[in-house]
Amino acid sequence: MWRNRNRTIITMASIFFAVILSVATSSLRQGVFENLIKNVVSFYTGYMQVHKQGYQEEQILDNSFEESVETEHKILQEKNVSGVTPRLESFVLASTENITKGCLLVGINPEKENEITVLKDKIIQGEYLKSDDNAVLLSMGLAEKLKLKVNDTLVLIGQGYHGSIAAGKYRVIGIARFGSPELNDKVIFMPLTLAQEFFSASGMITSYILSLHHTKNLEPTATTVAAELGNNFEVLTWGDLVPDIKQHIETDTNNAKYVQGVLYMLICFGIFGTSLMMMVERKFEMGMLVAIGMTKIKLMILFAIESIFTVLAGCLLGIIASIPLVYYFNRHPIKIGGDTAETYQRFGFEPIFPTSVDASNFIRQGVIVVIIGLILSLYPMYKAMRVNPVSAMKK
Amino acid sequence: MKTVIDAHNISKVYNRKTIPVYAVNNVHLHLERGEFTALVGPSGSGKTTLLNLIGGLDKPDEGNIFINGVDITNLSSNELINFRLRNIGFVFQSFNLIPVLTAKENVEFIMQLQKMNKRDRGERVDKLFKEIGLEDKLNERPSKLSGGQQQRVAVARALASKPQFVLADEPTANLDSIAASNLLDIMVRLNKEENITFLFSTHDQRVIDRARRVITLVDGKIISDSANVATNTMHPTN
Incomplete structure (x- = not known):
């Protein structure tokens, strides 16, 4: 692998840039949603609310209830509730x-x-x-x-x-x-x-x-608090409180899956193109190795090991390189101006695009690109299996 | 004399379904151990195809090839690869060394495939590089070697596995006259001193002049197979 640095670097670069691209796009998407949730949920509605039964349906003062230390105490019984x-x-x-x-x-x-x-x-x-x-x-x-x-x-x-x-x-x-x-x-x-x-x-x-310690899985907490308070109260998560935002996120997430799918396709073509180019370059080498006595299985194992190291190294470097990039755009979000910004505001969105620094995003995208890389590395192995030394060595 | 190569009625046909072209046409070939044979003929006469068939790189459409009594036409792809590894050495026209390995590693690679231990590999590499006169180039990559030096390394690689015979496809075609002469000296000496069988295709008159047997191929058929009297007088057959 390291004997032919250029070849290894080109292959790793295709994985490296694929990971950066993948992490950047998905963290941007996730960041926009997180910002939306932060602006509306964290800064106003909270992740969970307790109302008098029926208030969400008819939000009038007559559906208010008496503030009591006892009720607050019952709510705080749930371990996930922090305040x-x-x-x-x-x-x-x-x-x-x-x-x-x-x-x-x-x-x-x-x-x-x-x-x-x-x-x-x-x-x-x-x-x-x-x-x-x-x-x-x-x-x-x-x-x-x-x-x-x-x-x-x-x-x-x-x-x-x-x-x-x-x-x-x-x-x-x-x-x-x-x-x-x-x-x-x-x-x-x-x-x-x-x-x-x-x-x-x-x-x-x-x-x-x-306020909650863990905001990802809200339903169990809502259920426990509701059970503690009884039927006079309703416990609602932010998805119930602002269903339009939840629906927007869900719709946009589904749409983004198609966009992300297209991106993965592009990544596939990028990696496969590089792989194809490398295989053309190595066709002669493969033919010669088989001619002098290297079995095709050994050749396949050689390519598999090379692919695994190249894909993993490219992915790791891609993740490392994408961290400062994603952090930078988290601290300094892309700001939209002009008419587009007004349109965003009209629909209730802040016209900025921050990236998400959620670690799971880096890992998820890294794993997806590694899987794509490893699947595509089956092609060199297939070519190794099918190599005919006579035609491979023809110049 | 021990028979090394015994080919019966071998043919290789291309475009069988349209207009059949016989690259090798009903060839009989018999080589004894220690022969130093040149396969000559014009371009397209089938020399390389015949070498590929004998070397087990390609399969004939008709006929059988016996190497040391083993019918290689009946071997599977993997059996053929293993057979080549242990019985046949190859020297290619364009050297075909692995560019990312050093000269020593190129030669040692074959022995690693044979699972030879490190000490034996080291000893054999030293011996082979001494024979080809490149003891000082062990750690050079092919790109740092001249064409002649690369071809000498290719000969060492072909001999590394202690093969039954060496097939060389136009080994001097890319070499200047001095490099070609040096290479021939090495091959002749190895043939003479270690009784290694060589079969090479060539256009080069210098190679033909030093072969002890010359087989002429035209349109895939052997049209002559004769001993080179002058050479045999100089180097009688072992």
Whole structure:
């Protein structure tokens, strides 16, 4: 193998670039989904929520429930739950001078909320809420639409608990920027007690947001929490809470399978083309080796060992080389501008393309390319089996 | 005298279904141990095809070939490869050394295929390189050797397995006159001193002049098979 470095390097290069290409495309795809989930799920809905039974179907304040330490304690009994925070949410009208917009008012426990959704980090102007503040935190898009700055005053009008009228005037304490354009354009946060007072829903909340240790397999956790809380509550995963996003990811994942399939085909052609070229170059050598007494089985074993080492080395180097590349585009995502960005935002997506640094992606793509490489290496072995020394040595 | 090659009525036909072309046509050939025989004839006369058939690289369409009493036309592909490894040495026109191996490794490779132990291999390599006069080129790759030196290594490789005979296809065709003369000296000496049987196809008059038997092939048929009187006087048959 190393005696003919050029040949080995060319073959390894075909595997090397195939792995980089494969890892880059799949991590980009996965990164976009992860970003979408992060923006909507991690930073807002949470991976799991607990509601009063029926709230998801009819999201009104009358379907709220009483905040209780006992319920929180039951939720925290499940080992996978790492934290829980209450929220009281409802739609209201936000007005300033001549502008009025519909928005989502969310009453939060600032400390607990920050532990789960890291809301404090989203502040771009002003400061974060405290429990006893008589103020609101605005999302950036909404602040722009209402032409509000920090310390300006905002009027909120809505329907309170059991049909009461809710109205109030609040100072803008800070402005937060969210990755999800949908959230960025409509959310207002205020301290939970202030929200309960605003909605005339003392002690009531609409949901508990749960943070989890492991976010991949949610169903068992949801089942355990639901069993612990009983039939008065519903436990929903993020897929139930934002089904459109889940469906989008599933549809896009299925579409991406075809794209990835085409990519694997291209990789196959690339590797096979290189292999074919090498076999033409080695045809004479094969014929000569068989002529002087090397059995075809030994020749096949020789090619198999060469292929295994070349494919594995190419794959390993490809994975190593793709790590900094993927990390770079994770830290510095590809940003889309212009009309395309607006289109993305209109559909609720942040117009950036970060890559995923999930280790399993590197391994999965590496394994797939290794399998492709090893399957294609059957061709040289087949040629070795069929070699005719007389025709192979003809020049 | 021991018979090494005994070919009966062998024919090789191409384009059998359309217009049959007889590359080798009903050839009878008998070679004794220690012969130094040239197979001559114009291009396309079937010399290389005949060597390929005798060397077990190709199978005749008709007839049988016995090497040391073994009918190689009835051997399977793998049996033939093993038979070639242990009984036949090949010297090709364009040397055909493995470019990524050194001269020593090229020669040793055959012995490795024969599963000879390292010490015996080393001894045999030293002996062979001494015989071909390239003791100082053991660790050179073929690309660093001249054409003549490469062909001498190819002869050493052909002899490495201690074959019954050596088949050489136009061994001097790519060599200048000095290199060709040196190579012939080595082959003649090996034939004379170690009684190694050589059968080579050639156009080269210098080779023909030093052969003790000359077989002429035209259109796949042997048209003459005669002893080279001048050479036999110089080197009587063992």
